[in-house]
Amino acid sequence: MTLADLEIGGEATVQSVSGPRRVTCRLMEMGLLKGVRVKVVRVAPLGDPIEIRLRGYALSLRREDARGVELEA
Amino acid sequence: MTDAVLLAGNPNVGKTTLFNRWSGAKARVGNYPGVTVDRRSAQVELAGARELVDLPGTYSLTARSPEEEIAVTAVLEDPSAIIVVVDATTLRRGLYLALQVLETDRPTVVALNMMDEAKRDGIEVDVDALSRALGVPVVPVVASNGEGLKELKESVASVIGDPRDPLTLDYGDATSAISALQGDDNSVARATWLLLSVGDDELELEASVRARVTAVQRDGLDEEIIGARYALVDALVDDHVTERTNAGPSRSDRIDSFLVHPVTGTLAFVFTMYLVFEALFSWSDPLIGLVEALVGWAQGVAGEALGEGMLSDLIVDGVIAGVGNVIVFVPQIALLFLFIGFLEDSGYLARVAFLIDRVMKKVGLHGRAFVPLLSGFACAIPAVMATRTIENRRDRLVTMLALPLMSCSARLPVYVLVIAVIFAHEPRVFGFMSAGAAALLGMYLLSVVGTLVAAAVLRRVALPGPAPALVLELPPYRWPVPRNLLASTWTRVRSFLVDAGTIILALTIVLWALLYFPRGHEATDAILSERAAITAQQSEGEADVEALAAIDDRVAASRLQHSYAGELGRAIEPVIKPLGFDWRVGIGILASFAAREVFVSTMGIVFGISEADEESQPLRASLSEATWPDGRKLFTPASGIALMVFFVFAAQCMSTIAVIKRESGSWKWPLVMFAYMTLLAYVASFIAYRLGTWFA
Ligand SMILES: Nc1nc2c(ncn2[C@@H]2O[C@H](COP(=O)(O)OP(=O)(O)O)[C@@H](O)[C@H]2O)c(=O)[nH]1
Numbered sequence: 138m139t140l141a142d143l144e145i146g147g148e149a150t151v152q153s154v155s156g157p158r159r160v161t162c163r164l165m166e167m168g169l170l171k172g173v174r175v176k177v178v179r180v181a182p183l184g185d186p187i188e189i190r191l192r193g194y195a196l197s198l199r200r201e202d203a204r205g206v207e208l209e210a
Numbered sequence: 211m212t213d214a215v216l217l218a219g220n221p222n223v224g225k226t227t228l229f230n231r232w233s234g235a236k237a238r239v240g241n242y243p244g245v246t247v248d249r250r251s252a253q254v255e256l257a258g259a260r261e262l263v264d265l266p267g268t269y270s271l272t273a274r275s276p277e278e279e280i281a282v283t284a285v286l287e288d289p290s291a292i293i294v295v296v297d298a299t300t301l302r303r304g305l306y307l308a309l310q311v312l313e314t315d316r317p318t319v320v321a322l323n324m325m326d327e328a329k330r331d332g333i334e335v336d337v338d339a340l341s342r343a344l345g346v347p348v349v350p351v352v353a354s355n356g357e358g359l360k361e362l363k364e365s366v367a368s369v370i371g372d373p374r375d376p377l378t379l380d381y382g383d384a385t386s387a388i389s390a391l392q393g394d395d396n397s398v399a400r401a402t403w404l405l406l407s408v409g410d411d412e413l414e415l416e417a418s419v420r421a422r423v424t425a426v427q428r429d430g431l432d433e434e435i436i437g438a439r440y441a442l443v444d445a446l447v448d449d450h451v452t453e454r455t456n457a458g459p460s461r462s463d464r465i466d467s468f469l470v471h472p473v474t475g476t477l478a479f480v481f482t483m484y485l486v487f488e489a490l491f492s493w494s495d496p497l498i499g500l501v502e503a504l505v506g507w508a509q510g511v512a513g514e515a516l517g518e519g520m521l522s523d524l525i526v527d528g529v530i531a532g533v534g535n536v537i538v539f540v541p542q543i544a545l546l547f548l549f550i551g552f553l554e555d556s557g558y559l560a561r562v563a564f565l566i567d568r569v570m571k572k573v574g575l576h577g578r579a580f581v582p583l584l585s586g587f588a589c590a591i592p593a594v595m596a597t598r599t600i601e602n603r604r605d606r607l608v609t610m611l612a613l614p615l616m617s618c619s620a621r622l623p624v625y626v627l628v629i630a631v632i633f634a635h636e637p638r639v640f641g642f643m644s645a646g647a648a649a650l651l652g653m654y655l656l657s658v659v660g661t662l663v664a665a666a667v668l669r670r671v672a673l674p675g676p677a678p679a680l681v682l683e684l685p686p687y688r689w690p691v692p693r694n695l696l697a698s699t700w701t702r703v704r705s706f707l708v709d710a711g712t713i714i715l716a717l718t719i720v721l722w723a724l725l726y727f728p729r730g731h732e733a734t735d736a737i738l739s740e741r742a743a744i745t746a747q748q749s750e751g752e753a754d755v756e757a758l759a760a761i762d763d764r765v766a767a768s769r770l771q772h773s774y775a776g777e778l779g780r781a782i783e784p785v786i787k788p789l790g791f792d793w794r795v796g797i798g799i800l801a802s803f804a805a806r807e808v809f810v811s812t813m814g815i816v817f818g819i820s821e822a823d824e825e826s827q828p829l830r831a832s833l834s835e836a837t838w839p840d841g842r843k844l845f846t847p848a849s850g851i852a853l854m855v856f857f858v859f860a861a862q863c864m865s866t867i868a869v870i871k872r873e874s875g876s877w878k879w880p881l882v883m884f885a886y887m888t889l890l891a892y893v894a895s896f897i898a899y900r901l902g903t904w905f906a
């Protein structure tokens with residue numbers, strides 16, 4: 138399952154981050170790394186992007202990029 | 211060593227607030243060479259350091275684009291000292307950046323900001339222990355009220371000139387790759403910057419450096435480096451910080467459940483944008499009126515004082531009018547930047563990008579392009595300046611080059627006049643709508659579609675490149691500090707006055723000269739002698755004011771028609787004839803380069819009607835009676851619509867050109883804009899005229 142599939146309110150632990158390096162580097166540097174707990178807080182009214190919470194702050198990213206974030210089962 | 215003290219940190223942690231507190235009114239804003247990113251600095255005196263610099267916000271010292279590179283370069287350039295500003299409520303992310311700075315040997319102090327919020331949230335930081343662990347002073351501050359600033363300055367003074375040992379991290383398997391890239395300066399910071407940034411980047415690097423980096427890069431290396439740093443961050447926070455205990459929704463969460471809600475959020479969004487719109491359209495109106503009245507008054511006074519003559523005309527209609535053309539934009543610029551400052555500092559601008567990203571992405575634009583585009587409906591000048599909130603250079607340029615197509619308020623008088631002339635009898639379309647209203651609506655739709663299509667095409671053709679990912683922090687909502695809003699607004703206004711203003715003034719004078727010279731022409735002289743005859747009679751008691759005024763209008767018309775601009779209007783007639791325009795419309799188009807609405811008053815002068823505006827009945831009547839030499843009407847629905855379409859697309863605005871020169875940093879982009887818009891205007895207008903005549 139990926140971060141894009143997580144329901145609103147759902148929480149999970151990050152397994153791996155893949156995608157273009159421009160995106161993965163940025164995500165990892167903002168703390169989205171293996172082992173981190175993430176929670177999907179809400180989805181933009183138009184369906185994309187999504188807002189997640191990690192390490193005590195709110196981050197928004199597009200679904201296409203969230204699909205590269207694999208979650209632990 | 212440079213003599214600068216740098217303020218580095220994530221976006222929204224309070225760097226600018228701290229900078230403004232420290233520097234007071236001494237701030238100066240320049241540009242980083244090559245990229246149009248503000249360089250905010252101030253003179254300070256502190257233990258030999260002379261300058262305080264507010265760096266652009268950054269999450270790390272990784273940099274793929276020239277804009278991101280600024281912070282890296284500044285840190286690696288050997289400043290006097292670096293203050294890493296971290297937000298005590300999101301300490302982990304801040305410390306991630308701090309560690310990278312600590313990997314250099316530059317004197318460093320960590321400013322632990324937002325201590326008021328940390329206290330409120332029950333976050334406790336063992337400052338002394340953290341300071342010992344990091345090996346540099348850690349100073350708690352509250353930038354918004356200045357608490358801790360004195361201690362911060364003392365700490366900075368104490369570390370200046372005192373190099374420390376770089377922090378060493380255990381990078382595990384990545385160590386060999388890092389040491390392979392450590393140059394003579396032995397810098398881990400530089401090595402990791404290269405490893406994480408090279409590839410998929412836009413950096414200007416020597417080929418040999420690039421080759422050395424790619425030779426040691428491998429899968430998983432990024433994660434090892436970043437992971438090693440976060441491991442240390444997590445250990446530091448676990449040991450020295452008690453984090454938020456109450457796990458319930460934060461204040462920002464509660465606000466967001468309203469402001470980003472599908473229904474209430476959309477309403478709030480529409481309302482906020484409506485306010486921006488109102489500010490630009492209505493609130494600025496009295497101020498603009500005031501500016502215009504002042505300019506008119508100054509022109510009157512100068513005209514009185516200087517009497518008649520060329521010098522007087524130059525000063526009154528060239529210089530003072532030019533200064534007026536500059537300051538008339540100030541109310542809208544100031545209001546827009548107060549608004550943007552408020553939206554940005556409060557945290558709502560990030561939500562705007564979040565809400566609208568889906569739509570903007572379709573045309574290849576960033577969510578942050580929305581406010582500038584919307585502002586384009588009022589005026590392209592403040593709108594172009596507002597593109598500064600878009601970080602990526604290509605995104606910013608695309609937005610800047612496309613938004614002059616938005617139908618600004620200066621086009622409205624032209625539409626109103628033309629519609630009144632071509633649809634004088636108010637015919638209806640579709641049974642309910644007047645043809646005029648339909649045409650007006652059509653022009654606005656055309657401009658919006660044109661803008662979006664132009665943006666999409668420019669993105670692909672003129673500025674191709676990877677669209678930056680939207681990985682956007684949604685910062686907590688905070689009350690903006692008025693001092694910050696005023697400072698950033700003043701900065702913008704001043705840079706407009708100084709940089710774009712001088713170009714606008716110069717262009718106004720050039721345009722004035724084109725419309726003014728040459729003075730003597732036989733046709734004009736003939737009318738002048740008629741006038742002399744009348745004045746001669748008048749002295750015998752028979753004052754005919756009306757006849758005199760009529761003659762003055764004819765003099766003005768004749769002068770304009772025989773000016774260089776007038777001749778130019780005739781010269782371009784063959785070119786614009788396929789659009790349904792004659793040389794008189796040509797003069798109007800040329801003169802409207804000063805500002806589009808000038809088209810109306812210029813047509814007034816050409817047709818011998820002084821001080822005409824778009825509501826003027828005599829002007830409307832003259833225009834609808836105007837004919838070609840063969841007796842055909844000049845203004846038909848076809849040619850009128852073609853003219854409006856021309857104004858929708860043409861870059862008839864020297865101020866836009868000036869401000870794009872200023873904001874893009876070169877003449878290349880305003881010229882690109884002028885070329886594509888003029889071509890587009892010509893082709894679209896031609897098609898409109900052909901279709902119109904074919905239907906009629
Ligand atoms: N509560 C609180 N708010 C602050 C503090 N420092 C800055 N702010 C607010 O945080 C927001 C972002 O500050 P700014 O200086 O623009 O951050 P920058 O992006 O790092 O330059 C603004 O609304 C400030 O008013 C602080 O110490 N406490």
Ligand SMILES: [Mg+2]
Pocket residue numbers: 225226227
């Ligand atoms: Mg700032």
